[in-house]
Amino acid sequence: MTSHSFRDHIGGFCDPRFAAVRDAFAANIAGTENIDTENIGTQDTGAAVAVYHRGKLVVDLWGGAFDRERTTPYARDTLQLVFSTTKGVVATAIAMCVERGLFSYEDTVASIWPEFAANGKHNATVRQLLSHQCALHTLDPLPTRDEVCDWNLMVKRLSSSAPKWEIGSRHGYHAITFGWLAGELVRCTDGRNVGKFVAEEIAGPLGVEFYIGLPEHLEPRVSKIIAPDTSTMTSAERKHASLAMGPGTVGSESLFSGVLDRQGGFNRRDLHAAEIPAANGITSARDVAKIYAATLCEIDGVRLIADVTREIATKPVTPIGEPDACLIEETRFGMGYMTHSPATPYSGAGCFGHPGAGGSVAFADPSREMSFAYVMNAMGGALLGTQRATRLTTAAARCADSL
Numbered sequence: 001m002t003s004h005s006f007r008d009h010i011g012g013f014c015d016p017r018f019a020a021v022r023d024a025f026a027a028n029i030a031g032t033e034n035i036d037t038e039n040i041g042t043q044d045t046g047a048a049v050a051v052y053h054r055g056k057l058v059v060d061l062w063g064g065a066f067d068r069e070r071t072t073p074y075a076r077d078t079l080q081l082v083f084s085t086t087k088g089v090v091a092t093a094i095a096m097c098v099e100r101g102l103f104s105y106e107d108t109v110a111s112i113w114p115e116f117a118a119n120g121k122h123n124a125t126v127r128q129l130l131s132h133q134c135a136l137h138t139l140d141p142l143p144t145r146d147e148v149c150d151w152n153l154m155v156k157r158l159s160s161s162a163p164k165w166e167i168g169s170r171h172g173y174h175a176i177t178f179g180w181l182a183g184e185l186v187r188c189t190d191g192r193n194v195g196k197f198v199a200e201e202i203a204g205p206l207g208v209e210f211y212i213g214l215p216e217h218l219e220p221r222v223s224k225i226i227a228p229d230t231s232t233m234t235s236a237e238r239k240h241a242s243l244a245m246g247p248g249t250v251g252s253e254s255l256f257s258g259v260l261d262r263q264g265g266f267n268r269r270d271l272h273a274a275e276i277p278a279a280n281g282i283t284s285a286r287d288v289a290k291i292y293a294a295t296l297c298e299i300d301g302v303r304l305i306a307d308v309t310r311e312i313a314t315k316p317v318t319p320i321g322e323p324d325a326c327l328i329e330e331t332r333f334g335m336g337y338m339t340h341s342p343a344t345p346y347s348g349a350g351c352f353g354h355p356g357a358g359g360s361v362a363f364a365d366p367s368r369e370m371s372f373a374y375v376m377n378a379m380g381g382a383l384l385g386t387q388r389a390t391r392l393t394t395a396a397a398r399c400a401d402s403l
Contacts, residue, residue, distance in 0.1 A: 006046075006073050007031070010063035017403060018051060020395040021059050025049050028388045029063045044388060046074035046223055047376035048285035051396050052293035053403070054369045059396070060286050066223050066377075079209065079221045079282050080375040081266055083356030084175065084383075086281030088363070089210055089291060090182050091336025091354070093197050094130065095305045095313040098335075102189035105130070105312070105335055113188045119162035128168050129181055131317045131333040135163035136181065137174045137326055145265070149274035151193065154180045165325070171318045171333065172325030179278030182336060195275045205302045206294055208287035212280065214272040222282060224267045226378040228358060285362075285373040292353060292364040292371035310366075314339060314352035327383065338384075345385030347372065347397035359386035361393070368400040 007030050014022040031043030044064050051059035066072040098104060103112050105127045110117035116124070124134050139157055147153050158180055165172075174181065183194035190197055195212035203210045214222070265271065271280060294304045305313070313335040324331040332341040337352040345355055346363050347370070353363025358379025364371045372393060380386035 006063075006065040006070055009065070009073050010061060011073075011076060012048075012061040012063075013059075014061060015053075015058035018053075018058050018396065018399040020399050021049065021051060021392060022061060024391045024395040025061050025063065028391065043378075044376050045070070045226055045378035046078070047374065047378075047388075048074065048078070048080070049374045049392050050285040050289035050372070052289050052299075052371040053400055055293060055297045055299055057286070057290070062285070068224070068226050068377075074223065074377075077221055077284075078223050079211075079214075079218060079284060080223055080360070080377060081225055081272070082281050082283060082288070082360040082362070082375055083266070083279050083358065085288065085354050085356035085360045085362050085373075085375075086212065087178060087182075087278055088337055088352075088354035089198060089202065089281060089288065090179060090194055090212075090277045091130070091313065091334075092291065092295060092304055093186060093194055093202065094182055094336055095309050096201060097186055097190060098313070099305055099309045103185065109134075109185070113159065113184055115156070115159040118160050121163060121167065124163075124167045126185065127317060127335065129185075130336040132171045132174050132178065132324075133168050133318070134174075134181070135165045135167055135172065136161055136177055137164065137172050138177065145268075145270070148176075148276065149270055151180065151183075151275055155184045159184075170322065170325050171331070173327050173331060174278070175326070176276070176278050178336075179276055183275065183277045193275055194277050202291060202304060203287075206287075206290055206299065208283070208290050210281060210283040210287055210291065212277050213275045214282050216269070216273065218282075219269060219272065222272065223377040225358070228379040228381045279357075283375070285375045288362040288375075289371050289373035292362055292373070296364055296366060296369060296371065313337065329384075331384075343384045345389040345393055347393045347400075355384045355389070357383050359389050361385060361389050365397070365400075368397065370396065370400045372396050 028044045046064035048062035062074050064074045066074045107126050109124050110122050186194045186197050293299050294302050314337050316332040316339045318333050329343050330341050332339045338354045340346050340349050340351045345361050347365045350367050351363045351365045355361040360375045362373035374389050
C-alpha cells in the first residue's frame with residue numbers, strides 16, 4: 001500500500017436527496033476542498049457520518065483509513081472514541097431518570113448525593129450542576145491517570161471539594177469532571193453506574209453500540225486517535241488555544257492538562273476500560289445518530305424521552321452572551337446538552353447535542369426532524385467544532401430544508 005491508500009475509500013449508502021452530504025464527506029476524506037494557508041489540516045484520515053431524517057436513516061457513510069499509516073480501511077464496524085460527544089448521551093440518560101421520577105432538575109444535588117454538601121455546596125441544584133455552574137471544573141492537586149480510572153475516588157474528591165467560584169454566578173465548562181458529577185446522580189438514584197445505564201436502557205433497546213467502559217474484546221475495532229498537528233492549525237485556532245488552553249489557564253485545568261492529554265493518552269486500554277462519562281464514549285456515527293433520533297421520535301419501537309422532557313432538558317439556561325469561564329467564548333447549556341451558540345458546529349437554532357474535542361459532534365435538530373453524527377480519528381485543533389464537521393452539518397441542513 002502507498003502512503004495515499006484509502007484517500008478515495010468511501011463505504012455505506014446515502015439517500016440521493018442527501019447527496020450533498022456525501023460530496024462534503026468525500027471532500028473531507030480526499031482533502032480536495034478549501035485547502036489553503038488558513039485551512040491546512042482540514043482533511044480526514046478516517047471518519048464516518050450519519051444522518052436520520054424523520055425517523056429514517058438517510059446517510060450512513062464511512063471512509064478513509066483506520067490508522068495513521070493508512071494500512072487498513074475505515075470500516076462499517078469501526079468504533080471511535082468521541083471525547084465530549086459522550087456528554088450528550090449522558091444528558092439523555094439523566095433526562096430519562098428525571099422522566100422516571102428518580103429526581104428533578106430542581107432538586108439539590110445533596111438531597112440525592114449527601115456527601116456533595118461539603119464545603120458550602122449544600123444548596124447547589126441539579127440544574128446548576130448539569131449546566132456547568134457548580135465551579136468544580138478541576139481538582140487540586142490534579143488526579144493521576146490511575147486515579148482518573150477509579151470512580152469511587154473521583155466522586156469522593158469532587159464531593160469534598162470547594163467550588164472555585166460562587167455557584168450559579170457564572171458557568172465554566174467542566175470538561176472532564178462533568179461525567180463523574182452527572183454519573184453519580186444516576187448511580188445514587190437508579191443504582192447502576194451510568195455506563196451500565198446507557199448500555200441497558202439506551203444502547204440495548206436501540207440495538208446500537210455506545211460504550212462508556214469498553215469491553216476488552218472490542219479493543220481491536222477501535223481506531224486510534226491521531227493528535228492534532230499544531231503546525232496545521234488555523235490562526236484563529238492557535239489564538240484561541242493560547243487564550244483558553246495555554247499553561248496555567250482555567251481551560252487547561254478543566255482538561256486535567258498533563259493527565260488526560262491528547263498526545264496518545266486516550267488510546268490507552270485502561271482509559272477505554274474505565275468509566276469517564278465526560279470524555280471516553282466509544283461508538284460509531286450511525287449509532288449515536290440513532291440515539292439522538294430516538295429523542296425526537298420512535299425508532300424501531302423505542303422512544304427515549306417524551307417531547308415535554310426533551311423540551312425542558314434542552315432549554316438553554318446559561319445567559320445569552322455570557323462567556324464560558326473555562327473556554328473563553330460563548331457557550332450555552334441546557335441540562336447537560338450543549339445548545340446552539342456561535343461556537344457550536346450544529347445546523348442552527350434549537351439544536352441540542354454535544355461536540356467533542358478535535359471535531360466529533362452529534363446532535364438533534366427538532367425543527368428539521370433530523371439527527372446528525374460525525375466521528376473521526378484525526379483530530380483538528382478546535383475543541384467545539386472543525387471545518388470538516390461544519391461542512392457536513394451545513395450540507396445536511398441544506399438537504400433537509402429542500403424536502
